[in-house]
Amino acid sequence: xxxVTQPEKLLSVFKGAPVELKCNYSYSGSPxxxxxxxxxxxxxxxLLRHISRESIKGFTADLNxxxxxxxxxxxxxxxxxxxMYYCALLNAGGTSYGKLTFGQGTILTVHP
Amino acid sequence: EAGVAQSPRYKIIEKRQSVAFWxxxxxxxxxxxxxxxxxxxxxxxxxxxQNNGVVDDSQLPKDRFSAERLKGVDSTLKIQPAKLExxxxxxxxxxxxxxxxxxxxxxxxxxxxLTVL
Numbered sequence: 028x029x030x031v032t033q034p035e036k037l038l039s040v041f042k043g044a045p046v047e048l049k050c051n052y053s054y055s056g057s058p059x060x061x062x063x064x065x066x067x068x069x070x071x072x073x074l075l076r077h078i079s080r081e082s083i084k085g086f087t088a089d090l091n092x093x094x095x096x097x098x099x100x101x102x103x104x105x106x107x108x109x110x111m112y113y114c115a116l117l118n119a120g121g122t123s124y125g126k127l128t129f130g131q132g133t134i135l136t137v138h139p
Numbered sequence: 140e141a142g143v144a145q146s147p148r149y150k151i152i153e154k155r156q157s158v159a160f161w162x163x164x165x166x167x168x169x170x171x172x173x174x175x176x177x178x179x180x181x182x183x184x185x186x187x188x189q190n191n192g193v194v195d196d197s198q199l200p201k202d203r204f205s206a207e208r209l210k211g212v213d214s215t216l217k218i219q220p221a222k223l224e225x226x227x228x229x230x231x232x233x234x235x236x237x238x239x240x241x242x243x244x245x246x247x248x249x250x251x252x253l254t255v256l
Contacts, residue, residue: 031181033181036179070142070143070247070248070249070250071182071230071232071247072246072247073244073245076244113181113182115181125170125172125187125194125234126172126184126187126195127172127182127184127245128184129181129182129183130181131179131180131181132180132181
């Protein structure tokens with residue numbers, strides 16, 4: 028069974044500090060991973076996906092198959108980064124194609 | 140492009156009552172998902188439709204939950220009868236492609252917050 032673990036429920040940093048939100052996964056196939064974000068009073072939205080190898084709003088995430096991790100990183104946090112972040116794993120095969128399995132989420136607070 | 144619409148936004152009911160939620164996906168999106176998000180947890184998939192067919196309902200409590208997408212567009216999710224543990228946010232999402240045709244972003248609605256007293 029596929030599983031996503033985000034070990035930190037809360038993460039607080041000061042503006043300008045580096046931030047890393049941890050995500051570990053369990054999946055028997057080739058994983059497709061995403062980070063979704065929910066800002067206050069907004070709907071859940073995609074932040075980035077690993078297959079795109081992109082940097083969005085200064086965030087990057089590298090898939091490490093050896094450590095089964097997909098940590099989200101930003102070198103200099105901004106106050107507007109404060110939000111709930113979810114790591115998600117896509118089921119890319121079988122009868123549940125397209126199903127996303129989400130982690131528990133991490134609330135990031137960036138203090139001024 | 141209009142986003143995924145859901146109604147109502149909030150609903151308070153007593154246990155053993157019935158409730159229904161409505162979702163209108165983004166126009167042209169073949170795949171529609173209903174998620175349950177209990178406070179402090181990530182969203183959990185309840186049911187996935189492709190057009191008007193069910194792809195996955197393995198985590199839907201079928202003794203009390205039902206969902207339909209009759210014309211392959213709008214969808215309704217019903218709970219009958221509700222239990223206290225059904226208190227959660229119910230999220231609808233849609234995606235533009237169906238099974239086996241690539242991996243696409245899911246677009247989420249604002250959710251319906253259900254409180255069962």
